[in-house]
Amino acid sequence: MNKKKLILLIVSLLLIVGGVLTYNIYNKIYAPxxxxxxxxxxxxxxxxxxxxxxxxxxxxxxxxxxWVANRKKYSSVIRAGKFKIPKGISNNDLxxxxxSGKQTPxxxxxxxxxxxxxxxxxxxxxxxxxxxxxxxxxxxxxFLKKHKFTSKTALGMYVPNSYEFYWNTDAEQFRDRMHKEYxxxxxxxxxxxxxxLKLNRTQVIALASIVQKETAKVSERPIVAGxxxxxxxxxxxxxxxxxxxxxxxxxxxQDFTVKRVLFKDLKIDSPYNTYIHRxxxxxxxxxxxxxxxxxxxxxxxxxxxxxxxDVDKIGYHxxxxxxxxxxxxxxxxxxxxxxxxxNR
Numbered sequence: 587m588n589k590k591k592l593i594l595l596i597v598s599l600l601l602i603v604g605g606v607l608t609y610n611i612y613n614k615i616y617a618p619x620x621x622x623x624x625x626x627x628x629x630x631x632x633x634x635x636x637x638x639x640x641x642x643x644x645x646x647x648x649x650x651x652x653w654v655a656n657r658k659k660y661s662s663v664i665r666a667g668k669f670k671i672p673k674g675i676s677n678n679d680l681x682x683x684x685x686s687g688k689q690t691p692x693x694x695x696x697x698x699x700x701x702x703x704x705x706x707x708x709x710x711x712x713x714x715x716x717x718x719x720x721x722x723x724x725x726x727x728x729f730l731k732k733h734k735f736t737s738k739t740a741l742g743m744y745v746p747n748s749y750e751f752y753w754n755t756d757a758e759q760f761r762d763r764m765h766k767e768y769x770x771x772x773x774x775x776x777x778x779x780x781x782x783l784k785l786n787r788t789q790v791i792a793l794a795s796i797v798q799k800e801t802a803k804v805s806e807r808p809i810v811a812g813x814x815x816x817x818x819x820x821x822x823x824x825x826x827x828x829x830x831x832x833x834x835x836x837x838x839x840q841d842f843t844v845k846r847v848l849f850k851d852l853k854i855d856s857p858y859n860t861y862i863h864r865x866x867x868x869x870x871x872x873x874x875x876x877x878x879x880x881x882x883x884x885x886x887x888x889x890x891x892x893x894x895x896d897v898d899k900i901g902y903h904x905x906x907x908x909x910x911x912x913x914x915x916x917x918x919x920x921x922x923x924x925x926x927x928x929n930r
Contacts, residue, residue, distance in 0.1 A: 626644070
């Protein structure tokens with residue numbers, strides 16, 4: 587083989603090798619890499635290895651992803667959050683997506699929480715912050731004092747609804763956002779109605795929590811609220827069984843089961859005993875829905891001052907204007923309870 591042919595052969599081989607290398611590099615960077623669509627959750631302060639473990643199920647091959655990540659210096663800009671991984675995108679586009687921090691928001695939902703501890707646990711399964719951090723944030727004494735809440739009234743700051751958050755929200759960010767939502771909820775219209783009732787926000791929410799526990803029927807809540815407001819105006823104790831149950835659980839523990847309030851229970855020594863103490867208890871007894879809060883603010887106008895469970899329409903109440911009517915309804919209810927064998 588003469589020198590010219592040898593040079594041509596070497597050049598050809600170099601071109602082939604270069605082409606293969608270029609093709610492989612191009613594939614690592616630009617060829618489709620993800621095999622399915624889904625979400626990954628990258629925790630705060632994650633390493634590249636942590637991201638690799640999260641994203642592995644979505645990739646054809648992990649090594650090309652790591653190769654591209656290293657060359658794009660992704661390790662120095664790892665952002666936490668919930669990211670939607672599209673199917674069929676390249677490693678280059680995937681790294682760009684993760685580097686951008688363009689995460690997918692979550693819909694954070696909570697309702698019917700009976701304590702701050704329950705609320706912290708409910709939120710912790712939806713965002714990155716754990717329940718301990720959340721509980722510490724929402725019970726922080728300086729925060730509560732600054733915004734005129736107490737450990738007893740603080741639960742009323744959290745208005746049940748669906749909120750858009752980023753998954754990597756920390757405990758303090760969650761708490762501060764909820765305070766803003768609380769102030770946003772209290773529109774001029776709601777504040778005006780509270781003033782007309784001569785109630786402050788804490789009292790409205792406390793009364794709403796009793797309405798919430800008294801009836802699960804949203805359509806009935808404005809009627810129940812109107813009844814309690816009638817009692818307040820006439821300086822009659824609310825006589826609300828849910829407050830007695832709350833007082834019993836405070837005394838004997840949250841696992842204490844009460845299916846029937848007994849006459850002896852009505853003598854319990856507690857500021858939440860609304861058979862003894864007139865007016866609204868010092869704080870809410872559970873988290874009320876918006877429907878219960880608005881039931882208090884925009885209650886149905888009527889003359890009822892008595893109610894008891896309606897045995898002819900389970901889940902609803904029998905209302906009465908006079909004590910005589912109420913005694914008939916109550917006697918019917920107690921007979922029914924006895925027939926069911928419900929003694930406690």
